[in-house]
Amino acid sequence: MDSGKKVKIWLPLWVALGIALGLFIGSRFAQFGNTGKIDGAGKIDALLNYIDRSYVDTVNMRLLVEEALPNIVQQLDPHSVYISANEMKRVNNDLEGHFSGIGVSFYLLRDTIVVTGIVPGGPSEAAGIQQWDRIVTVDDSLLVGKGLDNDKVLKALRGEKGSEVKLGVVRDDNPQLIDLVITRDDIPVSTVQAAYMLSDAVGFIKIGSFGFNTFREFISAISKLKSMGARGFVVDLRGNEGGPLDIVVAMVNEFLGKGELIVYSEGRNFPRTDNYANGTGTCKDDDIVILIDELSASASEIFAGAIQDHDRGLIIGRRSFGKGLVQSQRSFPDGSAVRLTVARYYTASGRSIQRTYQRGKFQEYEMEALNRYLQGDYANVDTTGTMEPFKTLGGRMVYGGHGIMPDIFVPRDTVGYNSYYNTIVNKGLLQEYAIIYSDMNRNKLKEFDNWEELHHYLTRQPLLLNVVSYADNNGVRRRPYYIQESSELIESQLEALIVRNFFGEEAFYLAFLKKDPLIRKAIQLIETGKATPVAVVKGEYV
Structure with a gap:
């Protein structure tokens, strides 16, 4: 066969292969122009596809997308938001007014989970958990120490309704670990x-x-x-x-x-x-x-x-x-x-x-x-x-x-709000001492029949001196002038926090808002018949 015939035979094949290769390259880079620029409404998809196919290292594309989406949405306005699947579960729980868990409130005291309250009729009460128990292990894994935070605790204790979790708790001064198995259930959250x-x-x-x-x-x-x-x-x-x-x-x-x-x-x-x-x-x-x-x-x-x-x-x-x-x-x-x-x-x-x-x-x-x-x-x-x-x-x-x-x-009301008060609050020392005081004096404090009796008792205790000493031992030096200036504010908040540990959320507000100026004004308006604005005379409602 002469060379001319060979060319005639192979030429169509080479042309076909060239067209196929061109189509392949075009499909790979159709989103990009001759200069390599991305064009059109599909820029994001084009860029992600290009990264997935051509980037020098292996990329976790799912993670890349999860990181990119929030940045895109948050550029629009302050309240448009992308919510991840894990975060969406928490958001739905907040809106629905319940979550699936063991039914306790807790406080992280010195890297240890302290049970501060138990939901009446909930799974923890049924299993025998008691207020002031320390939760030390979850499913035989140690859950104490440096690095422990609220998110880690919630992740360990919450779970699917009907699932079981094994807790190891320490009670009072008994070093013996108490093992309890709790079946998670829906826990109501009051708004x-x-x-x-x-x-x-x-x-x-x-x-x-x-x-x-x-x-x-x-x-x-x-x-x-x-x-x-x-x-x-x-x-x-x-x-x-x-x-x-x-x-x-x-x-x-x-x-x-x-x-x-x-x-x-x-x-x-x-x-x-x-x-x-x-x-x-x-x-x-x-x-x-x-x-x-x-x-x-x-x-x-x-x-x-x-x-x-x-x-x-x-x-x-x-x-x-x-x-x-x-x-x-x-x-x-x-x-x-x-x-x-x-x-x-x-x-x-x-x-x-x-x-x-x-x-x-x-x-x-x-x-x-x-x-x-x-x-x-x-x-x-x-x-x-x-x-x-x-x-x-x-x-x-x-x-x-x-x-x-x-x-x-x-x-x-800014009376008492000074640098000393802000420091002990921001460091969590006020709430922390309320937990410690409640725990140490629980037998006495449980004797009171109602929040008023407990509150009256607390007003006669040296709470201010105690919390100042506690703060001093935790790196906040005494500042007598500022302590005196904040004394009433510190005492009233500490009393309300302690009351909550024994009589619940409503009792906390009863104690905490006892002298609230907005509430006093509201009562005055209603009781004097001025709560409904009929006319305005020099800024006064009549």
Whole structure:
């Protein structure tokens, strides 16, 4: 066969191979232009594929994606967020008002787990765990020592409902390890932390957060207080960072009349959605005062804004946080999720709750609470200079755009807050000593029938001297002037912490808020008939 014939035979084959190779190369690098630049909407996928196929070292692509997604989402606004699968479990537990575990509260004392409380009727009580037991081993693995933190403890003690965990505990001064097997179960978490009477006619409800069970707990609290004679309510939302919209709408519904607008939301591709009261509320004729502060956010602000806009009650405290963005959640197959901001919340008067922010520049946004403190906003009435004026349905002036401005400003009580106090609190020494004192004196302290008797006893004990000595032994030197200045604050907080160890969360608030200035003001307004703003005369509500 001559050379010409060979060329004719092989040429089509070489051409075919060239085309195939070109298609292969094109498919590998179709996302990239001639200069190697990524182009088009699929840049992220293109980049990840390029890394996976061509990077010099082996890359854990799953981990790379998990690290990249939060950085992408958090550039949008302060509240859009990517939530990993593990973190999503904790978030859901918080909202659902329960988790699966052994049913104890604990404190890490000198790298040892100390049981400070037991859920009545829970799995630990059934297995024989006692308050002040030290948990030393979990499933025969030692769980003490340096490096132990709350996250490690929770990971070891929580688990699937019905699963078993073996604990080794030390009790009293007995060195013998006690082995106990506990079957994990659902453990309820209360979001309504306290509900009690402030006076013969005024009830108090402290809501720590909003979850799926909060409305049920709220209605139970109202029913309990009404049976005790309450005709007015003080709802404490200080420090409450919010929760589900439908829960807070149901709660506000208890105080508004049929057809009254509670809140609405609207966004670029999110049509306006209105939420109205349906008229079935049980407290439409009862007085209400709401307490807020600089950490009250989201659902707390919706609650306060609705009551304020309808002139239904008074808001007391300090300007709220200013979180009025609506997040829509989308889940991924692995259990992770992204919460993307799709709209803004507005009160009935048209006020936006959300304060301003710059995209991608959120450090100042996150630090605003501290900056406001440094500027003296908590000691003086917040400025309304950058806030847009609106009017309530009754014609009162209110402001929007930077959270909810209270009707009555009450400055933060800073008496006793000095460098010595801040040091012992930040080091955890105040709470730590409360645990040690409670443990050492438990037999005596368990003798009291109620929190008042225990509290009265504690006021006559040298707690201040004791905690100062404890702090001194742990590296915080005595500073007599500052100790004297903080003495009342330290003693009152220490007493409340000890009371909680024996009579629970509600007793803690009863002791801790005994002299609270916002509560005193709220009681005065309700009992003098001034809790509902009818008119404004020189800043006074009549």
